[in-house]
Amino acid sequence: MSAELTHEHSVGTTKLFATVWVWLLLLTAVEVFLAYERLEVHLMITILVGLSLIKAALIMSYFMHLRFERLGLFLLLVPAMVFCICMMLIMFFPDSIRLMNLRPH
Amino acid sequence: MSEAEYEGIVESRWSGGASPFAINSKKLGMWLFIVSDSLTFSALLISYAYVRLETPDWPRPFEIWPAIAKSSFMTFVLLSSSLTMVLGVNAAFRGDRKKTVRYLIATILCGIAFVLIHATEWVSLFGEGVTPWSNPWGVPLFGGTFFGLTGLHMLHVTIGVAYLAIIAWGFGKGKYTAEHVEVSGLYWHFVDLVWMFIFPMVYLLSVNPK
Numbered sequence: 001m002s003a004e005l006t007h008e009h010s011v012g013t014t015k016l017f018a019t020v021w022v023w024l025l026l027l028t029a030v031e032v033f034l035a036y037e038r039l040e041v042h043l044m045i046t047i048l049v050g051l052s053l054i055k056a057a058l059i060m061s062y063f064m065h066l067r068f069e070r071l072g073l074f075l076l077l078v079p080a081m082v083f084c085i086c087m088m089l090i091m092f093f094p095d096s097i098r099l100m101n102l103r104p105h
Numbered sequence: 106m107s108e109a110e111y112e113g114i115v116e117s118r119w120s121g122g123a124s125p126f127a128i129n130s131k132k133l134g135m136w137l138f139i140v141s142d143s144l145t146f147s148a149l150l151i152s153y154a155y156v157r158l159e160t161p162d163w164p165r166p167f168e169i170w171p172a173i174a175k176s177s178f179m180t181f182v183l184l185s186s187s188l189t190m191v192l193g194v195n196a197a198f199r200g201d202r203k204k205t206v207r208y209l210i211a212t213i214l215c216g217i218a219f220v221l222i223h224a225t226e227w228v229s230l231f232g233e234g235v236t237p238w239s240n241p242w243g244v245p246l247f248g249g250t251f252f253g254l255t256g257l258h259m260l261h262v263t264i265g266v267a268y269l270a271i272i273a274w275g276f277g278k279g280k281y282t283a284e285h286v287e288v289s290g291l292y293w294h295f296v297d298l299v300w301m302f303i304f305p306m307v308y309l310l311s312v313n314p315k
Contacts, residue, residue, distance in 0.1 A: 021187070028301075038314060077136055088147060
């Protein structure tokens with residue numbers, strides 16, 4: 001068991017992790033750059049959350065080793081989490097858009 | 106595989122003791138905690154996004170200097186601490202105790218730096234009259250969501266620093282195994298991951314447009 005785990009963990013090399021780190025820094029730099037482009041706030045939040053989701057996926061798959069685990073673990077964890085977060089979004093945003101349209105212009 | 110072996114596997118699967126995910130129980134426990142904690146943060150972030158988009162005169166107090174420069178640097182520090190953490194986990198599985206402890210200490214120092222820089226920022230906001238309940242711009246929800254989100258995250262970083270310190274001490278003494286280091290690493294990466302959402306949504310959406 002222990003030997004097997006050691007073998008699995010040698011999958012990630014220092015070079016791989018450094019590459020992921022550089023990518024995360026680059027995506028952060030893009031986000032900071034975009035903050036100074038005067039985009040409309042809804043577009044802005046969509047782009048920022050999109051980039052953050054890419055960063056989260058990178059962290060989970062490489063730093064948190066999810067890519068090197070069995071598929072079963074991924075299937076146990078991620079779909080349930082995504083489903084719950086989508087449920088929260090369904091609660092929040094339609095109401096938010098409705099209120100926006102009610103606002104006097 | 107002989108039939109007897111096959112029987113053995115089936116037997117163990119039904120009587121427990123089999124490991125369907127091929128990970129230890131500590132790691133599965135930490136993953137389940139991370140999923141539930143991520144939902145806590147999602148709820149806070151989504152409700153923040155709701156009030157942020159709903160309030161047309163939401164304050165935009167963060168200047169390039171010092172707030173955005175500081176928080177970008179904090180992001181860099183936290184990302185680098187994740188890198189040292191993952192290298193520490195690798196060293197732990199190679200059995201290199203000395204190197205592991207060194208990487209863990211680097212991670213802890215980054216965590217402490219993050220908390221300290223964040224604290225100076227809080228103090229300067231308090232100086233401007235921004236508290237969790239009120240602020241000069243007349244949008245009290247700004248303080249509530251800002252301090253709520255960053256405060257809960259800071260609490261996670263502080264707990265993470267203490268957790269890593271205990272693991273580093275115990276691993277250095279040979280009390281803990283590489284699995285312990287890996288599980289503490291999962292927690293630390295999660296704290297990093299949450300900041301990847303808080304930084305753009307709280308800071309970059311409130312950049313002073315000047």
